[in-house]
Structure formats: structure tokens, C-alpha cells
Amino acid sequence: LSELSFDPRAEIRKVALKVLFDTLRNHGDHFSLSLWERVFESVLFRIFDYVRHDVDPSGEDSADQIGYNGEVDQESWLYETCSLALQLVVDLFVNFYKTVNPLLKKVLMLFVSLIKRPHQSLAGAGIAALVRLMRDVGHQFSDEQWLEVVSCIKEAADATCPDFSYVTSEDMTEDVSNGDETNDNSNDALRRRNRQLHAAVADAKSKASIQIFVIQVSKSQVSGDEAWIY
Known part of the structure; x- marks a missing residue:
């Protein structure tokens, strides 16, 4: 049963x-x-x-x-x-x-x-x-x-307990600031970081x-x- x-x-x-x-x-x-x-x-x-x-x-x-x-x-x-x-x-x-x-x-x-x-x-x-x-x-x-x-x-x-460490991390800040570069590798990295940021914020909200x-x-x-x- x-x-x-x-x-x-x-x-x-x-x-x-x-x-x-x-x-x-x-x-x-x-x-x-x-x-x-x-x-x-x-x-x-x-x-x-x-x-x-x-x-x-x-x-x-x-x-x-x-x-x-x-x-x-x-x-x-x-x-x-x-x-x-x-x-x-x-x-x-x-x-x-x-x-x-x-x-x-x-x-x-x-x-x-x-x-x-x-x-x-x-x-x-x-x-x-x-x-x-x-x-x-x-x-x-x-x-x-x-x-x-x-x-x-x-x-x-x-x-x-919500974890905001990823959102406020130095690595995250550096990746965003480096997002102005136009090469494909930088754009891919920025998109990947954006997805990770979105997941981190969603987890913290939940x-x-x-x-x-x-x-x-x-x-x-x-x-x-x-x-x-x-």
C-alpha cells in the first residue's frame, strides 16, 4: 500500500x-x-x-x-x-x-x-x-x-536562512564589470553568471x-x- x-x-x-x-x-x-x-x-x-x-x-x-x-x-x-x-x-x-x-x-x-x-x-x-x-x-x-x-x-x-553571499561576492562584481567586453567568451561568461545570479536570488526569495x-x-x-x- x-x-x-x-x-x-x-x-x-x-x-x-x-x-x-x-x-x-x-x-x-x-x-x-x-x-x-x-x-x-x-x-x-x-x-x-x-x-x-x-x-x-x-x-x-x-x-x-x-x-x-x-x-x-x-x-x-x-x-x-x-x-x-x-x-x-x-x-x-x-x-x-x-x-x-x-x-x-x-x-x-x-x-x-x-x-x-x-x-x-x-x-x-x-x-x-x-x-x-x-x-x-x-x-x-x-x-x-x-x-x-x-x-x-x-x-x-x-x-x-537566505544566502546572499553569491550576490555580494567580489567575483560576481568583477564579472559584471567585465561584461562590457564584446568578445564571445566574455558574453558567454556574463550570460552564465546572470543565470547563476538569477538562481541565487530565486533561492534566497524562496x-x-x-x-x-x-x-x-x-x-x-x-x-x-x-x-x-x-
Whole structure:
């Protein structure tokens, strides 16, 4: 069922996820912690392995790397299937929190790994899942668990800090100033640098947008008993 979440047919993907999570929800109260750990490690986290490691914001991923063939729209998987699977993981964790709460750190790291990816929709899905988890079971967190949450938010913030070093580098300035030369080699170099500059600015803008969401997540927790986070 987990593997069918990569089927090229959207309806098959949705049905596979529904049956998978319905089965876990209906029988999960009989699972031990060790069995739940195997389920999360070997079944649920595998659903996100491809996107956690191989998604390229330029859309130049290898189709067979991410488990697609030519018939599958990668964006459809990211926006629909991946987001749905994240919601179902959170719901499952909340439903069986008393048993699975020792797995909190691993679930948080799943969210952080998605937030770190240079893909805004994927990062947004990871942030939304983190918010839902804190909203639904945050009141049951111990001080140690809140420290894990805050550490993960900090890691996400550090990893998505916009990098403007290329834009302000001396090499970049020199290349632009030398662009007045008319020979073909200089023109090719200038075009290459312009493409690199455009990519660097686009990456910085994407990370800045993600940072805004991360900050909002942090601020949303500064209320009542959780005010000590700051």
C-alpha cells in the first residue's frame, strides 16, 4: 500500500493511502510501541523518502529517481498525495499518542527534513504538519518534548536562512564589470553568471518565504504555558 502511493494514477494513490491509514487506525490499539516503530520506519516514512532527498526546485529531477514515469505529474504528487499523507501521519500520531509519543522526535525530523527542501510547496506542507501536531497534542507535551519541538524549529530556521553571499561576492562584481567586453567568451561568461545570479536570488526569495512561515509557527506557540519557549 505504501508503494502504491507512487502509482501514476491519482485515484489509486488516494485509495492506497486511505486503506493503509484506515487499517492502521482500526487495528493500531493492538500494536506495541516496537511494532509502531517498525510501521513508522519501514512503511510511513518510506512514503516521503523520494521527496526528502531527490526533489529539485528546478523540476529537473530524474523521473525514475522519484518513482515516476512520464505519465505522472510531479507537482500533483507534491501538492496532493504528499500533503494528504502528511495529514494522515499527524492524525495517526495524535490518535495513538499515548503509545507512540516516544517517536515524537522522529516524526518532528520528518517534518524538518521536508521544510529544509528547496521547494516552497513541500516546505509549506512540512510546516502545516508541524503546526497541526502542536495544536492537537501540544498540551500533552512534557518540558523535554517541547525542547525537542523548539530545537527542530531552530534547525529549520537555520537551514532555511537566505544566502546572499553569491550576490555580494567580489567575483560576481568583477564579472559584471567585465561584461562590457564584446568578445564571445566574455558574453558567454556574463550570460552564465546572470543565470547563476538569477538562481541565487530565486533561492534566497524562496528561503525568505519559508522563514516567514517558520517564524509564524514559533510565534503561534507563545501563549499560556508555552510562553517560556522564547
